Amino acid sequence: MRAPTWTGLLSALYTFLIAAAHLTSAWPNIPFRADGRWIVDASGANVTYVGVNWPGHGDVMIPEGLQHTSVEAIVSKLKGLGMNAVRLTYATQMVDEYFDNGEKDVSIETALVTALGKENGTKVLGQILKNNPEFQASTTRLQVFDAVAAECAKQEIYILLDNHVSKAGWCCTPFDGNAWWGDVHFSVANWMRGLTFMAEHAKSWPALTAMSLRNELRQPYTNFTFAQEAYNWQNWYNHSKLGASAIHSANPTPLILLSGMDSSTQFDVLVDGKPLSPGTEPFNRSAFAPGFSDRLALEMHAYSIIEKVTDCSKFEEKLQNQGFSTLTQPAEAQYPLLMTEFGFAQDDETWRTDVYATCITSFLPKQRVGWFIWVIAGSYYIRDGTQEFDESWGLLDSTWENWRSPEFVENGLKKMIRETLEAVQGGKGKTEDGQGQTPPDTNGAGGSRPTWCLLAALLFGILCVW
Ligand SMILES: *[C@@H]1O[C@H](CO)[C@@H](O)[C@H](O)[C@H]1NC(C)=O
Ligand SMILES: *[C@@H]1O[C@H](CO)[C@@H](O)[C@H](O)[C@H]1NC(C)=O
């Protein structure tokens, strides 16, 4: 038999190297890491998030919408917009019940009947199984999360896995017991166990790129003495450090998102190097995350609920002071920043005329940060005791079939997606369509105003920061 020639060998080696290079740069190209204010993938290329929140932290504790449509259809909807990410939320209670149940997850049948009652739970289970024939009554909650993760991987949608609440249910007031470490429902030990468990569990999700420590840390007003004692930056530092280490030891791959105080609105202490009160030391990134400080990013939220936005430049200035200045600081104070929640009513008017809506949708692409709009859900299995709750802020309508505001989606949202990808990734992954107009910056009406904060302000002189 004739020996292979040198040229034959070289050509085989060349083919192999090309294939290997292709493999190592294959989507999702994790781990992502922080490079100053940018997030870069494993090949060193800039990457950003343009995505939507998909809640799975409600009373049933599975991702919403499956009584109306399939996992595949929901992922296809956001893929079709040109989005590249979901912020998938879960409740620590889901993990607690896994352990309480002898390390065995709860079936969706049990979860639905428990949350919705026998009659409606059984009916909704039937609808879920009809839309998603790969599931059975005995399918577990985590298996539903796994199916969502698998579909995201298939369609190349990054996952940011978010610890949204401890006790499952609609979130987030200072009075709900989920607000701060040690609050009525917020056991530190269970939270740590939950982060560790989910970080470990989600190792099998190729699409997982980031995990949050906790959604919207806020004043724990279930107990004012406790709030006064415990709600401070030093306590934030101590607990966030524990959580970051828990995630990183269980799974070193994901980015770890730090949530600021006052419902993820305040990062000035980190960015400006102020003391972590009541202590005197400033935030020290390498002591906080020894050996993995390049995994840290900040997640901010901004709404126009408690304090209505009426002046775009003042609002932008406020966002700068609360954390966006990290993007332009000297290197040691730079972090990647993600706007992981913002949103507004999905009618055909608000996105064009409301000051907040027009302001934030043009601000984010200009800042070249990643973002997740609240929310894909056209409805919830149950929210605040109301079953089949219609979500007027949902991108989808209550049937989960159609866009609630096709005008916003076509002319506003697609433009935002395109502009953000263009600004950070040079258009890599941009959508084909969505030639939107710049929304006019005029004063608009509307916006519901939850009363808890106004009430608290009146009663206790609390400042509602937003
Ligand atoms: C990321 O994008 C910014 C802005 O365009 C650029 O300055 C930076 O060099 C990019 N980083 C990489 C690794 O390409
Ligand atoms: C059961 O579902 C129906 C239809 O979605 C709803 O009108 C009804 O209020 C639900 N029952 C309970 C107990 O919430």
Ligand SMILES: *[C@@H]1O[C@H](CO)[C@@H](O)[C@H](O)[C@H]1NC(C)=O
């Ligand atoms: C409120 O918090 C304080 C301080 O942590 C604690 O001593 C007290 O027992 C709490 N009160 C209740 C009703 O839990």
Ligand SMILES: *[C@@H]1O[C@H](CO)[C@@H](O)[C@H](O)[C@H]1NC(C)=O
């Ligand atoms: C944070 O941890 C440090 C070091 O363990 C401790 O000295 C300090 O009292 C803690 N601060 C708070 C507010 O828990």
Ligand SMILES: *[C@@H]1O[C@H](CO)[C@@H](O)[C@H](O)[C@H]1NC(C)=O
């Ligand atoms: C930050 O922490 C690291 C690691 O503990 C330490 O080496 C460094 O001196 C600290 N930096 C400052 C400014 O204190």
